[in-house]
Amino acid sequence: MTLLSGKQYIDRLDQMNNDVWVAGERVRGKISAHPAFKGILNTKAHIYNMYLDKEYKAKLTYSNNGIDQKISFQIPKTIKDLQKRRQATQLIARTNGGTIGRSPDYIHTAIMTLSQSKSFFDTRFQKNLNSALERAIENDLSYTHSFVNPQTNRSTHYTEYLHDLKEGEIIAARMLHETEEGIIIHGARLLATQGGITDEILVLPAASTIMEPWYAFAFTIPSNTKGVRFYCREPYSTSTNNNLFNYPLSSRFDEIDTVVIFDHVLIPWERIFFYNDCKRAKTVFQQTDLNMMLLFQAVSRQIIKTEFLLGISESLASSIAITQYQHIQEKISEIIVTLEIMKALLYRAEQNASPNAYGMMVPLATPLMSASTFYQKMYPKLTDFLHQIGASGLISLPIEADFELDPTLSLEHYLRTQTLDGKRKVQLSRLAWDLTMSAFGSRQTQYERYFFGDPIRLASALYQAYPKEPFTDHIHHFLKE
Numbered sequence: 001m002t003l004l005s006g007k008q009y010i011d012r013l014d015q016m017n018n019d020v021w022v023a024g025e026r027v028r029g030k031i032s033a034h035p036a037f038k039g040i041l042n043t044k045a046h047i048y049n050m051y052l053d054k055e056y057k058a059k060l061t062y063s064n065n066g067i068d069q070k071i072s073f074q075i076p077k078t079i080k081d082l083q084k085r086r087q088a089t090q091l092i093a094r095t096n097g098g099t100i101g102r103s104p105d106y107i108h109t110a111i112m113t114l115s116q117s118k119s120f121f122d123t124r125f126q127k128n129l130n131s132a133l134e135r136a137i138e139n140d141l142s143y144t145h146s147f148v149n150p151q152t153n154r155s156t157h158y159t160e161y162l163h164d165l166k167e168g169e170i171i172a173a174r175m176l177h178e179t180e181e182g183i184i185i186h187g188a189r190l191l192a193t194q195g196g197i198t199d200e201i202l203v204l205p206a207a208s209t210i211m212e213p214w215y216a217f218a219f220t221i222p223s224n225t226k227g228v229r230f231y232c233r234e235p236y237s238t239s240t241n242n243n244l245f246n247y248p249l250s251s252r253f254d255e256i257d258t259v260v261i262f263d264h265v266l267i268p269w270e271r272i273f274f275y276n277d278c279k280r281a282k283t284v285f286q287q288t289d290l291n292m293m294l295l296f297q298a299v300s301r302q303i304i305k306t307e308f309l310l311g312i313s314e315s316l317a318s319s320i321a322i323t324q325y326q327h328i329q330e331k332i333s334e335i336i337v338t339l340e341i342m343k344a345l346l347y348r349a350e351q352n353a354s355p356n357a358y359g360m361m362v363p364l365a366t367p368l369m370s371a372s373t374f375y376q377k378m379y380p381k382l383t384d385f386l387h388q389i390g391a392s393g394l395i396s397l398p399i400e401a402d403f404e405l406d407p408t409l410s411l412e413h414y415l416r417t418q419t420l421d422g423k424r425k426v427q428l429s430r431l432a433w434d435l436t437m438s439a440f441g442s443r444q445t446q447y448e449r450y451f452f453g454d455p456i457r458l459a460s461a462l463y464q465a466y467p468k469e470p471f472t473d474h475i476h477h478f479l480k481e
């Protein structure tokens, strides 16, 4: 088995009986039948099916010794491989307007990258990197991930010292001790998007100024490992808002975000990538090029999301005949500029890719880092433009049932525009609202700001990584001339 159908993925998940909590209750029975997960799991099943569909298969898979495998597992060796990888990501993203940040290819990319970089890891654990990739491919696994500690205290000097704490007071997940079978992890981690609805969880060290050995671990384990619990934030997809017309995005693409609790969880030796290893914990993202490979996926998706926003903005503006106004043109042109800048940065990263020490073709870092920093700032502005284009149209939003009322006083008539009948206009406006104003939409904005890390520290990382000497040298020579 290497390519699972959507049904096989859902059936397996339903049988896992993961410890998932929603609104104060444990999810019992089939998780795919729960209103919070039904929409997103149907969507994920569709994504799984795309890999088997004749129409998409050639674009989404590659042949490894005659066996079809997902491109996200392919080790990129050439620029062409990176292009295929980008196209596959974008094909999937297009089915959801780029609103699903953690489509399975995201963490597949991480597993592939870590495995390819196995010589970065201690020899004792290198075989675990191999088997992680083999297991992922063989079983077509999906993953959630957690890279962040809870927000207890973010001051630079803070850490939890065990000698100050009773065991019950531990907050951030830490290693307690070793046993013959592995290490014991106890405490909480943030913010596992899709937690509980994936086969496994990837845990990597939380980026922090303080890296104590008890936080310096990395591993994957099945989501139903004893002691692992997922607490979901309030879902945006519920039994009352699952109508496609009313909630075109929330009803299908709410990925759910979770707090993960590890209650004395045994991580078997064969699942560990490292532990008690501050040096590797501090450098794993940079040294293995994991950051760049994940960013390549993310920026590819963000381009599709910007196209989606552009399409909605222009459709809304045309529908009420406001494209003639200069400030509307200016706002839409800002979306166009964002799209073109993102594409240019991605192509520059792709075209200037080079092989790294582990034989993997890696996109050029600084354009990707620039794209990510730029988008963190731009995305909230783009949503603001859409709000100003839609104006009250993003508030006067009857639901589908309202169009079935008395035809003589019909909303179909009163809400019509130059180009659209009333129902179609409301459908379009509801799409704009769900992308940018509903609870789902607000989360999208917060996601684009934070999903890859704190924008302030990412901008600082770009500043530090950027080779500035040629420019300061030039100024030096310029002044001497």
Ligand SMILES: Cc1cc2nc3c(=O)[nH]c(=O)nc-3n(C[C@H](O)[C@H](O)[C@H](O)COP(=O)(O)OP(=O)(O)OC[C@H]3O[C@@H](n4cnc5c(N)ncnc54)[C@H](O)[C@@H]3O)c2cc1C
Binding pocket: 102, 145, 146, 147, 148, 151, 154, 156, 190, 191, 192, 193, 194, 209, 257, 443, 446, 447, 450, 451, 452, 453, 454, 455, 456, 457
């Ligand atoms: C919708 C969403 C989905 C997410 N999904 C995932 C996921 O699937 N897996 C995962 O692991 N994570 C996920 N994250 C978490 C994401 O990685 C973090 O939000 C991000 O790393 C920032 O960390 P934080 O939220 O804890 O913010 P904090 O670090 O607590 O920052 C809060 C504020 O304090 C400032 N601040 C804190 N420390 C410093 C400092 N040292 N220097 C300067 N300023 C500082 C920040 O700039 C910010 O303004 C998700 C986040 C969101 C919003």
